[in-house]
Amino acid sequence: MKWARTVAIAFLLAVSAACLLAKVLAPASYAHQFREEPNAAPSRQHLLGTDDLGRDRFARVLYGTRVSLLLAPAAALLSSLLAAFIGGIAGFAGGRVGRCVMAGTDLFLSLPWLFLLITVRALLPLNVSPMVSVLITFAMLGCLGWAGAARIICTDARSIAQSDFILLARASGSSGFRLLWRHLVPNLKPVLYAQFWISVPVFILTEANLGILGLGVAEPLPSWGSLLRELESFSTVSSQAWQLVPLILFILVVSSFHLVLSKEELPV
Amino acid sequence: MPKLAVKILITVLLGGFLGATLVRLAPGFGVDEEDLDSRLSSGSRQALRETRAGDGNLFVFYFHYLNRMLHGDLGNSRTLQRPVLQLVAERLPETLRSVALGLALGWSAGFLLAVAIVMSRAWYLDLLGSLLVGVLLCLPAAVLALLFVLAQAPARLLLGLVVFPKIFRYSRNLLSRSSALPHVLTARAKGLGNMRVLVWHILPTAAPQLLALLGVTVSFAFTAAIPMEALCDLPGIGQLAWKAALGRDVALLVNLTMIVTLVTLIANSASDIVGRTFRTSEA
Numbered sequence: 270m271k272w273a274r275t276v277a278i279a280f281l282l283a284v285s286a287a288c289l290l291a292k293v294l295a296p297a298s299y300a301h302q303f304r305e306e307p308n309a310a311p312s313r314q315h316l317l318g319t320d321d322l323g324r325d326r327f328a329r330v331l332y333g334t335r336v337s338l339l340l341a342p343a344a345a346l347l348s349s350l351l352a353a354f355i356g357g358i359a360g361f362a363g364g365r366v367g368r369c370v371m372a373g374t375d376l377f378l379s380l381p382w383l384f385l386l387i388t389v390r391a392l393l394p395l396n397v398s399p400m401v402s403v404l405i406t407f408a409m410l411g412c413l414g415w416a417g418a419a420r421i422i423c424t425d426a427r428s429i430a431q432s433d434f435i436l437l438a439r440a441s442g443s444s445g446f447r448l449l450w451r452h453l454v455p456n457l458k459p460v461l462y463a464q465f466w467i468s469v470p471v472f473i474l475t476e477a478n479l480g481i482l483g484l485g486v487a488e489p490l491p492s493w494g495s496l497l498r499e500l501e502s503f504s505t506v507s508s509q510a511w512q513l514v515p516l517i518l519f520i521l522v523v524s525s526f527h528l529v530l531s532k533e534e535l536p537v
Numbered sequence: 538m539p540k541l542a543v544k545i546l547i548t549v550l551l552g553g554f555l556g557a558t559l560v561r562l563a564p565g566f567g568v569d570e571e572d573l574d575s576r577l578s579s580g581s582r583q584a585l586r587e588t589r590a591g592d593g594n595l596f597v598f599y600f601h602y603l604n605r606m607l608h609g610d611l612g613n614s615r616t617l618q619r620p621v622l623q624l625v626a627e628r629l630p631e632t633l634r635s636v637a638l639g640l641a642l643g644w645s646a647g648f649l650l651a652v653a654i655v656m657s658r659a660w661y662l663d664l665l666g667s668l669l670v671g672v673l674l675c676l677p678a679a680v681l682a683l684l685f686v687l688a689q690a691p692a693r694l695l696l697g698l699v700v701f702p703k704i705f706r707y708s709r710n711l712l713s714r715s716s717a718l719p720h721v722l723t724a725r726a727k728g729l730g731n732m733r734v735l736v737w738h739i740l741p742t743a744a745p746q747l748l749a750l751l752g753v754t755v756s757f758a759f760t761a762a763i764p765m766e767a768l769c770d771l772p773g774i775g776q777l778a779w780k781a782a783l784g785r786d787v788a789l790l791v792n793l794t795m796i797v798t799l800v801t802l803i804a805n806s807a808s809d810i811v812g813r814t815f816r817t818s819e820a
Contacts, residue, residue, distance in 0.1 A: 372547075375548075376548050376551055376552065379548055379552075379756075379798055379801060379802050379805070380552070380794060380798050381756050381759050381760050381794065381797045381798060381801060382756075382760050383760040383761075383763050383764075384759070384760065384763070384778060384790075384793065384794040384797055384798075385794060387763070387778060387779070387782035387790065388782070388787065388790045388791060388794050390782060391781070391782045391785045391786070391787055391790055392785075392787060470675075474675075474677045475677075477677040477679065477680065478677045478678060478679045478763075478764055481677065481679035481680065481683070481764065481768070482679060482763070482764060482767055482768075482779055482782075483783065484782055484783070497677070497679070497680055497683075500680065500683045500684070500687070501683060516680065519675070519680075520672060520675040520676065523674075523675035524671055524672070524674075524675045527671065527674065527675070
């Protein structure tokens with residue numbers, strides 16, 4: 270499966286490059302309206318046609334993918350760091366501290382993910398700019414998505430804390446921060462790396478769910494959620510197959526993220 | 538068993554406190570329509586404010602919130618202007634039916650396919666299953682719901698499709714691992730039939746973890762119920778939560794989250810207990 274992994278990484282790199290070059294590749298801005306051509310079919314000027322407001326769909330796909338491909342990894346990084354901090358402390362400290370931290374994590378894990386997200390989203394201001402709304406959405410994902418990873422990191426940190434080399438390091442006089450930074454963190458890197466790559470597609474999928482439900486990124490800024498919401502115009506999809514391009518690209522991007530991790534790195 | 542009950546109680550109490558904090562911090566908290574009623578004198582409005590003054594302190598507010606909850610009063614929905622308990626009583630059965638059907642379908646399809654692949658060791662079946670599951674895992678529940686509406690398929694089947702790939706992937710990995718254990722290989726070498734190997738040697742090893750998965754899938758199904766009910770127009774608590782989120786009805790949302798959390802916790806604990814009993818009887 271090494272070839273599949275290579276293809277997935279190459280595909281992600283190509284999509285990321287295209288998104289970063291959106292300004293060059295797209296014929297107009299994602300918000301620009303070609304008012305005389307709403308719902309236009311694909312043409313040389315509009316590769317994927319236009320939406321019902323006359324906005325170039327290709328430009329919106331590029332900018333929307335850019336939003337998700339930049340911010341989902343950022344949210345995954347935030348949640349992995351939080352998980353490393355909380356899980357690492359619980360695993361390394363052990364005893365009552367560890368048990369209390371893990372009890373809190375369990376409480377967090379028992380809250381249903383989407384219910385929790387929409388509850389927190391309902392508390393946040395709605396009258397914000399599209400850019401702030403996108404930051405709020407992904408920051409919320411990053412801040413709330415750490416619990417599962419923290420549990421796994423805690424288990425790993427606990428076994429590392431009980432290993433011989435840590436005992437030796439303690440006997441040699443290492444303690445506190447030095448022990449954590451020089452011995453625990455480097456050994457947690459593989460599990461953190463795996464958790465990061467597992468979180469990215471989860472956050473992309475969740476943002477898409479929130480966006481389709483109208484609780485994600487605000488218009489006119491495109492995101493996967495708002496692009497996929499176009500599927501709601503059922504009657505037109507059958508005659509305009511190009512509207513399915515964002516969905517196909519979405520599936521390819523998410524499956525590529527799934528393939529980035531090798532089988533050995535994935536949990537059961 | 539008592540330990541689990543205490544765990545659930547503590548979780549509910551802490552979750553309740555978290556919920557009460559969210560309600561307390563929600564925009565518009567403490568502002569009533571009566572405050573805007575021009576027929577009331579300033580003295581009456583002041584008196585109304587004083588009756589609510591106790592709720593200014595978070596702990597007092599939580600105590601009142603808990604007290605009301607114990608008396609079966611979950612408050613009123615701000616957007617729908619109806620008691621939350623009444624709304625939940627009307628809509629919970631619909632969601633429970635969808636979740637039960639979804640779990641039954643997802644488990645039957647996922648588990649049976651995993652068993653077929655592990656026992657037959659047919660590469661083409663494995664490839665087909667992996668491809669199907671790979672695509673399903675890449676589709677958000679909301680997109681599946683839209684596609685169901687587009688295809689005019691029965692919406693209730695959707696939860697089965699959301700749960701199926703997770704069950705398939707997890708059970709296939711578990712069963713593959715169990716089937717590679719030395720005692721299973723010995724049983725096969727001694728000429729035991731496929732069915733006997735599965736029932737007597739593979740399933741007992743994998744059963745506790747599969748039971749644990751059962752609890753987790755309940756949470757998955759409830760989560761997927763939001764997009765399913767919202768987009769397929771099914772009047773369950775998922776749709777209610779979506780409407781509450783759009784209307785920023787935090788009180789209703791918090792209560793719904795608490796109820797779903799409680800159901801999930803009970804399902805998790807039940808699967809834990811069954812798994813533990815199974816392990817003890819195996820030993």
